[in-house]
Amino acid sequence: MLTLIQIELYKIFRRPRTYIAFGAIASLILIIQFGLKVDGKSYTDFLMKDIGGSMVIDGNIINGYLICYIMLQLLLVHVPLLVALIAADMISGEANMGTLRLLLSKPYSRTELLLAKFLAATVYTIMLLIWLAILALFLSMWIFGLGDLFLMKSSYVVLINQNDVFWRYAGAFVFAALAMVTVASLGFFLSIFAENSIGPIVATMSVIVFFTILSTLNIPIFNALKPYLFTTHLISWKEFFDLKVNDANEAIIGSIQNPQRIITSALVLLLHIVGFVGGAIFIFNKKDVLS
Amino acid sequence: MQQIVKVTDLSKQFKNLTAVNRLSFSVNEGDVYGFLGQNGAGKSTSIRMMLTLIEPTAGQIEIFGMDLSKHRREILRNIGAVIEKPDVYKYLSAYDNLQLFARLSGIKPTRKQLMEQLEMVGLAQRADDKVKTFSQGMKQRLGIGIALVHNPQLIILDEPTNGLDPQGIADIRNLILHLSRESNKTFVVSSHLLSEIEQIATRVLIIDKGKKLVEGNASELLDPTQTIVELQTFDNAFALQQLKASKWADKVQGHRNNTIVIKLDRREIPSLHTDLANMQIQLLSLQPRHSLEDYFLQVTSGNQHVDTYSN
Numbered sequence: 001m002l003t004l005i006q007i008e009l010y011k012i013f014r015r016p017r018t019y020i021a022f023g024a025i026a027s028l029i030l031i032i033q034f035g036l037k038v039d040g041k042s043y044t045d046f047l048m049k050d051i052g053g054s055m056v057i058d059g060n061i062i063n064g065y066l067i068c069y070i071m072l073q074l075l076l077v078h079v080p081l082l083v084a085l086i087a088a089d090m091i092s093g094e095a096n097m098g099t100l101r102l103l104l105s106k107p108y109s110r111t112e113l114l115l116a117k118f119l120a121a122t123v124y125t126i127m128l129l130i131w132l133a134i135l136a137l138f139l140s141m142w143i144f145g146l147g148d149l150f151l152m153k154s155s156y157v158v159l160i161n162q163n164d165v166f167w168r169y170a171g172a173f174v175f176a177a178l179a180m181v182t183v184a185s186l187g188f189f190l191s192i193f194a195e196n197s198i199g200p201i202v203a204t205m206s207v208i209v210f211f212t213i214l215s216t217l218n219i220p221i222f223n224a225l226k227p228y229l230f231t232t233h234l235i236s237w238k239e240f241f242d243l244k245v246n247d248a249n250e251a252i253i254g255s256i257q258n259p260q261r262i263i264t265s266a267l268v269l270l271l272h273i274v275g276f277v278g279g280a281i282f283i284f285n286k287k288d289v290l291s
Numbered sequence: 292m293q294q295i296v297k298v299t300d301l302s303k304q305f306k307n308l309t310a311v312n313r314l315s316f317s318v319n320e321g322d323v324y325g326f327l328g329q330n331g332a333g334k335s336t337s338i339r340m341m342l343t344l345i346e347p348t349a350g351q352i353e354i355f356g357m358d359l360s361k362h363r364r365e366i367l368r369n370i371g372a373v374i375e376k377p378d379v380y381k382y383l384s385a386y387d388n389l390q391l392f393a394r395l396s397g398i399k400p401t402r403k404q405l406m407e408q409l410e411m412v413g414l415a416q417r418a419d420d421k422v423k424t425f426s427q428g429m430k431q432r433l434g435i436g437i438a439l440v441h442n443p444q445l446i447i448l449d450e451p452t453n454g455l456d457p458q459g460i461a462d463i464r465n466l467i468l469h470l471s472r473e474s475n476k477t478f479v480v481s482s483h484l485l486s487e488i489e490q491i492a493t494r495v496l497i498i499d500k501g502k503k504l505v506e507g508n509a510s511e512l513l514d515p516t517q518t519i520v521e522l523q524t525f526d527n528a529f530a531l532q533q534l535k536a537s538k539w540a541d542k543v544q545g546h547r548n549n550t551i552v553i554k555l556d557r558r559e560i561p562s563l564h565t566d567l568a569n570m571q572i573q574l575l576s577l578q579p580r581h582s583l584e585d586y587f588l589q590v591t592s593g594n595q596h597v598d599t600y601s602n
Binding site (some may be wrong): 102 | 342372378392437
């Protein structure tokens with residue numbers, strides 16, 4: 001099994017396509033960092049225009065922590081596409097190249113092969129998130145420095161002491177990794193039905209867009225569905241940045257306002273991963289390979 | 292002689308299509324087993340079932356004396372295959388592909404061993420070139436190298452000479468014959484190039500519409516007493532008249548498209564040649580036609596070949 005995983009990782013990281021995602025993330029982050037470094041003041045003035053008259057904020061608002069938060073909000077919408085590029089190609093790409101039949105005539109079970117491929121796709125996804133963390137968090141911390149994290153939510157603002165931020169990012173990135181692995185598992189599942197890569201990649205993104213629209217629509221008939229849609233839970237990493245407050249309405253350091261929501265979301269995502277991968281294994285084991 | 296493959300009543304149904312219909316055959320150790328049939332006859336489906344790519348609807352496959360459905364891993368460890376096209380990872384080099392598939396087959400060969408393998412299939416000079424720069428023939432040779440890299444006992448080659456130039460075809464043919472004779476490897480080779488099978492196969496299976504038509508030793512199928520000879524003469528009407536009045540009358544099969552067809556024992560050809568001269572028949576050509584291809588066409592087309600020459 002270890003050999004299979006090594007071989008799958010070797011194949012992923014020898015393909016030029018793999019580095020498109022790393023390059024795209026690096027380009028986007030560097031452009032955003034450049035823009036905010038050059039014209040960050042205008043950006044914060046724009047954000048603060050509604051509340052600027054009612055409160056005074058001192059210190060370094062445009063700091064590495066805020067930049068990272070802005071980038072996570074922007075990029076985690078698009079990272080699924082970069083994940084799907086690889087995950088949705090894992091089986092369909094082999095079928096398209098014609099290597100699937102040779103691979104399946106080797107002395108490994110189909111279950112072993114699929115698990116190895118999924119684990120390799122998971123490693124790729126996690127590496128993508130680590131790359132995102134290095135550039136969005138650590139590079140931003142280096143370029144913009146540190147400070148308290150000031151966030152504007154829809155109806156309130158959150159101010160997190162700079163000493164209370166880093167662990168939240170660690171949690172957020174771990175959760176984001178889980179969310180992206182869920183996307184990878186969906187792409188992987190769809191990959192077994194096709195003999196070209198484009199179909200499953202487009203199908204993965206279509207499912208995500210479709211479910212995201214259902215998740216955000218505020219129509220009562222769809223509300224009952226929302227807790228079961230994985231797209232509802234993909235953004236639960238934001239829960240790490242909502243704090244509990246005490247009676248004096250002061251933020252409690254080290255607290256999370258609704259930790260249960262994070263746990264529930266993580267469980268829903270895990271169930272989806274198990275469902276997608278289990279479904280892929282079940283169907284693929286019964287499939288005749290005609291490619 | 293040990294039986295390497297034993298297929299019993301193998302069937303595969305795709306919805307309304309019966310691709311393979313109660314097919315039974317066996318392959319012995321050291322055989323070069325020619326697997327023949329027209330397009331859609333069920334050859335590839337049968338080969339894919341032997342490699343567990345397709346689940347049989349019914350029947351049993353035993354390889355190395357073990358049931359394939361129960362001992363898949365042990366069996367596949369000892370099989371090398373090229374299935375239809377020699378598709379490999381185009382973004383990797385020939386050497387990297389060979390190494391990758393060697394590891395997938397459970398072995399870790401040294402660079403020297405891998406280079407020897409590439410040398411054997413004539414790709415040592417291109418070992419480090421990416422496969423995307425290879426011609427179809429080079430990919431085919433690499434596919435065969437991959438099939439052989441883990442030194443399997445049974446090698447299944449589906450159309451192994453596809454895309455090869457005449458020299459490449461001869462090289463592959465010689466390689467198969469060499470490995471069969473020197474290393475006692477067993478080959479199952481399907482090909483539409485019947486002349487190739489004719490030159491290498493020790494035993495032959497011909498299937499049509501998923502059913503076995505005939506199985507046997509190639510030499511037995513190519514019975515020399517049933518050789519077809521095609522004659523073209525300056526005056527075919529005169530030649531036919533002379534032949535029907537001679538001892539060859541019973542052997543004349545017919546006349547069509549300026550060709551007189553005679554069925555005889557191959558050893559009678561010199562005598563026929565002499566008699567034609569004695570009967571003052573001016574001969575334009577005398578073409579013995581008894582190859583596996585003729586036999587194949589005969590059995591897969593409902594004796595089409597013989598009927599073609601009927602009066």
